[in-house]
Amino acid sequence: MDMSMTWLKDYVDVDADIKDFVEDITLSGSKVEGYTVLGGDIKNVVTGKVLSIEKHPDADKLVVTKIDIGSEEPLQIVTGAKNLYEGAFVPVALSGSTLANGVKIKKGKLRGVESNGMLCSVEELGCDGHDFPEAPEDGIYIFKEEVPLGADVVEVMDLYDESVEFEITSNRPDCFSMIGLAREAAATYDKKLNYPEIMVKEEADGDINSMISVEIKNSELCPRYVARVVKNVKIGPSPRWMRKRLRSVGIRPINNIVDITNFVMQEFGQPMHAFSIDTITDRKIIVRNAEEGEKFTTLDGNERTLDSSMLVIADTEKAIGIAGVMGGENSMITGDTAEVLFESANFNGPNIRITAKKLGLRTDASSKFEKGIDPNLCALAVNRAVQLVEILGCGDVVKGSVDCYPNKLERRRISYSPEKINKLLGTEIPENTMIELFERLEIVVDKEAKMLTIPTFRPDLETDADLAEEVARLYGYSRIEPTLAAGTPTVGKKTYEQQITDIVKDTMISNGLCEAMTYTFESPKVFDKLLIPEESELRKTVVISNPLGEDFSIMRTTTLNGMLTSLSTNYNRRNEEAALFEIGKVFLPKALPLTELPDEPQKLSIAMYGNDTDFYTIKGIAEHLFDVLGIGNKAEFRPQGNISWMHPGRTADIYIGTNHAGYIGELHPTVAGNYSIETRVYFAVIDFSALVEGSCLITEYKALPKYPAITRDISMVIKDSVFVKDIEKVIVDNGGKLIENIKLFDVYQGSQIESGFKSVSYSITFRASDRTLIDEDVNPSMKKIVEALEKEFGANLRE
């Protein structure tokens, strides 16, 4: 909402300078987004009178003028303008002056003839034909009448203004008007608000009730409809003061009647419409719902198709306007309109909003209506409009009005409690101060009964909390003492799960991974890109009904795409390596279509590529994490060859205890290729809840060993296909309870080993807690282990 300071001062005597005003009114609750000074750039441009015009000696298109600017010597100015005549009063930019666009004017020579300034067009003064309809399209502005010479044109032409842009919140639709903002300014500075005095002479003959009638068919969508009639309309430009005010708030002046409706809409916030009465069949206004599919051409010339939820203004035959949105081409004011009906009505805000949205037609009027307008404004506004018709002398107003207002909105009475208000604010504001603040807002106070009568333009005031805000904002938020809540003490801490989150993140970072943040919605096309089978549960997704586009249309069921997209970005930016992790949600519908909220399990995802990265790098990270979380001995990696997007020979399922907790491995090269990554990619995903459940952060101390251990190494040549995990199981199962630790220290395949076999070497540590072991204690265990390995795997032992 733009507001002009000049206009504001018509209603309230604000003397603060613009910077202070902007801050003061912001702190009292009407937020200023910014302000611009109109005409502020123009300096040293004065009025002058053309004394003589002579041909330029060396240029056909130029003339040399002498201009009287009220000083002793006339100025010589060379110009190319053709509309000048001797005796014309013109704006003169002196040498050293500045124009509206910041251009500086200096004296100089034009084709050898000295020129001491410039004569100005309205454009050079930051205006155009809408501001000054009398200005020529191409030429110097010539004042309509004599003006004092040498006077500042900013003053003479009334160019100066300050336009302030407000952000009006949805609870204060009344502030979408000059009066509303003037009321706030008056309350802020504790000044009187001067409403315009509305007096209508009503000089035209006739009885309005015999000229028009109004019927509201749907009073829910149209609580009130007021009409007045103006005869002998004379369409023409409106005066400068009105055009200036409209321009200052960004409205283009059109003609006096349209300008009046716009002026009143800005002044009171009440949109109005003017119909040409001749076009209204039977001179009857009917406010009704549109028929389903009804076609209607709005005054912008576009044909619209309406539906039955929309409200139209109609006559007995046809629609003549879409209520609160735009009038019809069939009833618009034209140059020969003689009789005009001014409509000042109230429409249901939400309905207007939906209609405007459906039609894709948001107008000044609809945006005002949709926020909700006080129906008691209708009569005031229409009377103001016809008063302006009289002031502008552009028509004769017929006595009286037609006012359909079946359920008059009365002012609400609510109670107030100074104690509750102070208690909520933490203040000790005296009741009398509160009363004084209420009264600034035109609230009528009954101190005896502790009752307030709330103006109908403030439907937002209902409870003590609402009143507390009114008191606080005028009293000053800054005057509320900051305190620290005493109350019941609470312990601030992270939950167990949040602590695990921290540990996981710290562990990932200590392993060189960077934390990523990816989008949680994506394209349904990613499933094909990821080679996820048609029948996979992962393809059952939560679908956004109004997405930004297909690429952002489903909630992810896997974190793969997000992580791989990020790796792809890194790869294509030639980052040699990238290692990322993310703890993020996936969204798994319980049933489709969605009736219940989906499950939102958290996943720890790890994705990486790089020269020194292989399967065991990523597995090592997982193992380190399990170790830190106390999961180590419960975690198991089982070969998994059936995940379609993973390498069949280089992927393992992760189990924590008996729970399947995720998988880890090398990405299928086809999938990597689909993300334009031409190197091996490693990926792991682990259910966060499995980490939380499996974790054990409580450590129990075990006594340090008192007696030395015996360590035996064994090496064996064994089939390549045997997993070390199975070898270890045989060693542990057969080694007896003295085994303290087994450690794989070498795996070798190469020239000395037959193809299809590998050499595997272990260190086995034995220890007893009650004595020093001797060889004889471990020899039987070693024998059992060796025999079992030979029997189980055909291992060829080389102890």
Place this chain on the structure above:
Amino acid sequence: MKKQLQEIQEKAIAALGQVKQSKELDDIKVKFLGKKGELTAILKGMKDLTNEERPVIGQLANDVRNDIEKKIEQVKKELASLELKARLENEKIDVTMPGHTCACGHRHPLDKVIEEISNIFIGMGYEIADGPEVERDYYNFEALNIPKNHPARDEQDTFYINSEIVLRTQTSPVQVRSMQKGKLPVRVICPGTVYRSDEVDATHSPIFHQLEGLVVDKNITMGDLKGALAVFAKELFGEDVKVRFRPHHFPFTEPSAEMDVTCFACGGKGCRVCKGEGYIELLGCGMVHPKVLRMSGIDPDEYSGFAFGMGLERVAMQRYGITDLRLLFENDVKFLKQF
């Protein structure tokens, strides 16, 4: 014999004076003091001495031995010290060469901001709450005093799943969920992902992050709101920061305010970053609307509370001088490694 002993002593001392390496010491020790050494050889002649001479010569022989041994020890120490010195000199390395580092990872800048803010509030007695991102319309809007057709719904460009389920447009529904648990007092913050239908550009993203805070207890005042948030701002931005509360409107708080902090770029003097105002908007806040309390089963006559919410991307961008929001979601390691 006495003379012989003195000669040995002199010879040994002289020999020791020539020693360059510690292994020569052993040879000298053997040569003079060993079982077949010169001193031992001379002492063999002790038996021929008179009873008067024997103790005198014996004493002298012991003195000579002690003296030589002492000298050997002394030379040994000197040599060791010299050798150590030589070794250390020899071991000189180029200390300006780079160290062996283990590749360290980095936390996401947004997560760092969340962590920092969370820690401040944990210190003030808050817990961290969480809620679903795919949320019921009821929690996201209705229970926050934003009924259907409320203009605020338009302002928030909601992604809908269906008429009853939305992608949460704010973290505020967690307020409602926290209150509905029925455990009072409530002191929670909720950082989380939110969704609004904005096209992606340098300052907009359809997915972004907010942090919500809620306190409900008996006798909570707007002064408490100001106090808590002023402490928060000072903790986050430093002691010198000033805060300013401006009246504002949110459907779920009344009175409502926006809190500005002095501009990080100019410190409040007014500059291009703050458009000359000296202040930058940080968060929205207010006293929990009595209707919201009531809808969550809390009696507004007995309890009151305050709530606040802020966009985290903006805080992170200001904190680290990031000018393009998209960088936060690209996950380029060259970017991430800076934090």
